[in-house]
Amino acid sequence: MSATARTDTTFARETGTGAGADKAERRPSMRLHSRLHYRLQRYGMETLAIAFGIVLAIWSLLPIYNMWMIALDSHDDVFSGTIWPDNPSLESFRVVVTQNFWYLSRFWHQFGNSFYVGLGVMFLTLGIGSLASFTIGRMRIKHGWMLSNAALMTYVIPASFLAIPMYRIMQIYGLSNHLSSVILALTTFATPYAIFIFSQYGKSIPMELDESARIDGANPFQIYLRIYLPLMAPALVAVGTYALLLAWNEYLYNFLLLSTPDSMTVAVALAQFLNSDESPWNFMMATAIIYAMPPIILYYGFRRYMAAGLTMGGVKG
Amino acid sequence: MSVTQQAVAIGGGFADSRPRRKAWFGGIHGADYIWAFAFAVPYVVIFLAFVIYPICYGLWLGSDPALYTQLFNDPRYFTAVINTVIYVGVGVNLKMALAFMLSGFFMRKRLWVKSLLVVFILPWATPALPAYISIHWLLNGQWGMLNNLLWLIFGWDGPVYLNSHWMGLAANIGAYVWKNLPFWTIILLAGRMSIPQELYEAANVDGAAGFRRFQHVTYPLMANLYLVCILLDTVFALGDFNATYFVSGGGPAMSTEVLATLGIRYAYTVALPRLGVAEVMTALPVLIPLVYILMRKLRVSEGQL
Numbered sequence: 001m002s003a004t005a006r007t008d009t010t011f012a013r014e015t016g017t018g019a020g021a022d023k024a025e026r027r028p029s030m031r032l033h034s035r036l037h038y039r040l041q042r043y044g045m046e047t048l049a050i051a052f053g054i055v056l057a058i059w060s061l062l063p064i065y066n067m068w069m070i071a072l073d074s075h076d077d078v079f080s081g082t083i084w085p086d087n088p089s090l091e092s093f094r095v096v097v098t099q100n101f102w103y104l105s106r107f108w109h110q111f112g113n114s115f116y117v118g119l120g121v122m123f124l125t126l127g128i129g130s131l132a133s134f135t136i137g138r139m140r141i142k143h144g145w146m147l148s149n150a151a152l153m154t155y156v157i158p159a160s161f162l163a164i165p166m167y168r169i170m171q172i173y174g175l176s177n178h179l180s181s182v183i184l185a186l187t188t189f190a191t192p193y194a195i196f197i198f199s200q201y202g203k204s205i206p207m208e209l210d211e212s213a214r215i216d217g218a219n220p221f222q223i224y225l226r227i228y229l230p231l232m233a234p235a236l237v238a239v240g241t242y243a244l245l246l247a248w249n250e251y252l253y254n255f256l257l258l259s260t261p262d263s264m265t266v267a268v269a270l271a272q273f274l275n276s277d278e279s280p281w282n283f284m285m286a287t288a289i290i291y292a293m294p295p296i297i298l299y300y301g302f303r304r305y306m307a308a309g310l311t312m313g314g315v316k317g
Numbered sequence: 318m319s320v321t322q323q324a325v326a327i328g329g330g331f332a333d334s335r336p337r338r339k340a341w342f343g344g345i346h347g348a349d350y351i352w353a354f355a356f357a358v359p360y361v362v363i364f365l366a367f368v369i370y371p372i373c374y375g376l377w378l379g380s381d382p383a384l385y386t387q388l389f390n391d392p393r394y395f396t397a398v399i400n401t402v403i404y405v406g407v408g409v410n411l412k413m414a415l416a417f418m419l420s421g422f423f424m425r426k427r428l429w430v431k432s433l434l435v436v437f438i439l440p441w442a443t444p445a446l447p448a449y450i451s452i453h454w455l456l457n458g459q460w461g462m463l464n465n466l467l468w469l470i471f472g473w474d475g476p477v478y479l480n481s482h483w484m485g486l487a488a489n490i491g492a493y494v495w496k497n498l499p500f501w502t503i504i505l506l507a508g509r510m511s512i513p514q515e516l517y518e519a520a521n522v523d524g525a526a527g528f529r530r531f532q533h534v535t536y537p538l539m540a541n542l543y544l545v546c547i548l549l550d551t552v553f554a555l556g557d558f559n560a561t562y563f564v565s566g567g568g569p570a571m572s573t574e575v576l577a578t579l580g581i582r583y584a585y586t587v588a589l590p591r592l593g594v595a596e597v598m599t600a601l602p603v604l605i606p607l608v609y610i611l612m613r614k615l616r617v618s619e620g621q622l
Contacts, residue, residue, distance in 0.1 A: 049425065053433050056419075060437050063495065066462045067451040083465050132360035139353045147357060150364050152612045156549070157368075158556020160577040161597045161604075164584045165375035166367070173366075188367040191360060196615075220352035249444040252558050252581070267446050271563075274450070281454065288447030299442035300435075 067292075071285035092286040101283055103272050106261045113179060114248055114265040114291075120183040121190055121247035122240050128187065129194025129239065130232065134224050136195070137202040138210060148195065155192035160252055167256045181257045182265070186250055190243040201235035202228070241302050245295050266291045375594050384595035393571050394596065397579040400486060401600075404561070404575050405554045408490045412498055413547055417539075419498070420505035441499035449563035452492045453479070456564075485565040485573040493560040497553075501546055508542040509535070548611050555600065555607075576600050 072088040094100075099107045132151070136144040166185055167176075175181035205228070213223050229236070251267045258264050270291055273284040388394050423434050440448060455462045458477025467475040478484045512535065520530045558577045561567060567574040567582065574582065576596065584593030 049422070050429075052422070053429065057433060057436055059495070060440055060499075062462070063448055063451040063455055064439060064443065066455045067447060069462065070451075070454060083462060083469060128359040128363060131356040135353045135356040139349065139356070141350075141353045141357065147360065149612065150368070151360075152615055153608060154364065154368050156552050156608045156611045156615075158552060158577065158604075160556045160558040160581070161600065162368075162371050162375070163581060164590050164593050164597070165371040165378060167584075168378075168590070169367075169371050169374060184363070184367060188363055191363060195360070220349055220356070224356070249446070251446050256581075256585070267444075270446060270450075274563075274566075285447075285451070285454075288450060292443050292447045295444055296439070296442045299438070303438075 067285050067289055070281055071289055073282050092280075092282040093290070095283055096286045096290060101280065103269065103279070104283065104287065106264075107266075107269065107287070109262065110264050110266050110269045111290075113263065114267070117179055117182050117186070117254075117265055118244045118247040120179075121186045122243045124183065124187040125190040125194050125243040126236055126240055129191045130198055130229065130236070131224070132191070133195050133198035133202055134220075134228055137199045138207075138223075138228065139220065148199065151192035151195040153192075154188065155196065159189050163252055163256055166253070170257055176257065177259055177263050179258070179263060182250075182253055183247075185253050185257065186247045187243075190246050193242060194239045197235055197239050198232065201232060205231045237302065241298060245298065248295055375598070378591050379594040379598040381591065381595075384591055385599075387592060388595055388599070393574065393579065396572055397574045397576055397596075398599075400573055401555065401575040401577075403486060404490055404493075404557075405551055408493050409547060409550045409554050411490070412494045412501060413543065413550065415494070416498055416501035416505050416546075417543065419502045420509050423502065423506050424509055437502070438499045440496050443496075445496060445559040446563065448496055449492055449559055452488070452495070453564050453566075456488055479565050480569050482569065482572040485569065489561045489564050489573060489575075492564045493554065493557060496560070497550070501550065504546060505539070505542065508539055512538050545611075545614050548607060548614065552604070552607055552611065555604065 069083070069085060071092055072090070073085040074087055074089055074091060096104055096107060099105050132147060135141050136147055170176050170181040170185070173181075175184070209227050209231075210223050213227055218226070249267070251271065254265045254268045255271065258268055261269075266287070270284065270287050273279040273281075273287075419437075423430060423437075456478040458464060458475070458480065461475075461478075463478075464475035467473040476484065478488055516534050516538075517530065520526075520534050525533060556577050557575075558581065561573060561575050561578045562581075565573045567578055571579075571582070576599075580593040580597045582593075583596055584590040
């Protein structure tokens, strides 16, 4: 059917009015035929699109469904080979929340560590990034381009390639097994993106505001604090979310730099389950789901705000 | 997440037509320099202490030629290089092609398409670690969900996926695509949405529909963004540690390791950190040109904004 031939037009917001109109002068039977044909084509395409959408939904949800299924299983049923647990129970969540398993004995403490690292990275990234972008974009210091190049370079270097020297350097700085080592390392990788976005966004804020503030006698720090930061709020939220999620989701650096149960973050604690072949996988998946919740909530909570950021960026000056 | 912001940043489609003017009427003077300097200090310190110093330290660690003899005599290294080439080559191009098509699909105005987008984002919103662990168990040969489904629906006895080199590698690539597809789809979707609707209307008037419209409107306007995305994702995929480490675990018998995981494996399982650094350094001939091109590309698009 010709529906398949037309799938490449699906990206367009076309309604096909042109296709019907140019055939209007033909004989009535032809017109009827073409209208029928057109309608069939539309229904065909819609059916195809829905089928495609279902496949896409299954593809997206299968691993997540799998996570829930294992978490809801009781311990012996994990290996039963069904696609829905025989006796679904929240038992494994209870075990995780009450820290009733030896891998999880410090779970809430580690959860707090993850938050501490996330918030630390977020505030450092916002502070350092906005200050640097203010110098580069607003004050336009002479060698500002060197700073933005340095940031770009850091942004495109894979973090995992720097992991081994970074580990040694943290030992030299005396920060090994300390949460601040992870905070500093991850801030390093989050700040370039912050500078990049802040510089872009800052261009939409009129320079005249800075100039009038200067005429009123404000010093650069007052301009930064009173004018630049408040007007940058949407970009600050976007980058703050980015930094928080980057830190929360990071595994490699947490794993290398933190090793005792009290300094671990949830990511490291979760991967500990993999050290043994006999681990209770339902507890692990329950931990994984609880760990995945804050980023998912944050993401969906700020989605609308991000979309607003897009349209703001899209408006031409 | 801030994907939309990033799309704006690397898209280069939002060209700002205002003339550039010098910052701050009359430039900056006297005490302002001290402020400007003070503002730049935190980033400079972070950059020197946690980027430049590790890089130099790494170069020093990996400077012994004997390390490279040792490395090139290790068959696991060559397996890892080939795996990395396949992983990056297939993973990036497959994902981008899919993301490009999907971004077209999500341009549809139906309500159900918009709701589907919300579901479709979920893999990206889920942290990598739980997602990859789940995929690892999903593909388990004996009691994994995928084989259970195959058995229930088709009556097939599925293979033990992670016991074979090729299927293990394919699983890693599939997991990487699964995780990152939504991100790039949204970037490309933002790119498509920034194409002015008038261009499509004009193309319609000129009689271009279907493929011709794609060829003459969508393609030329998206080509640069697509290229930047490919390059950026090549760097990300090259450094991707999590998918290989958690989905196949590098197994069976270290046959699916990529450069990013093998380096860590050398350094922490075999306790040869210098060899690990040397192994990562062998990626530099590819990485440096990529970084250079990307810096140019990103800087140009920044200049246009």
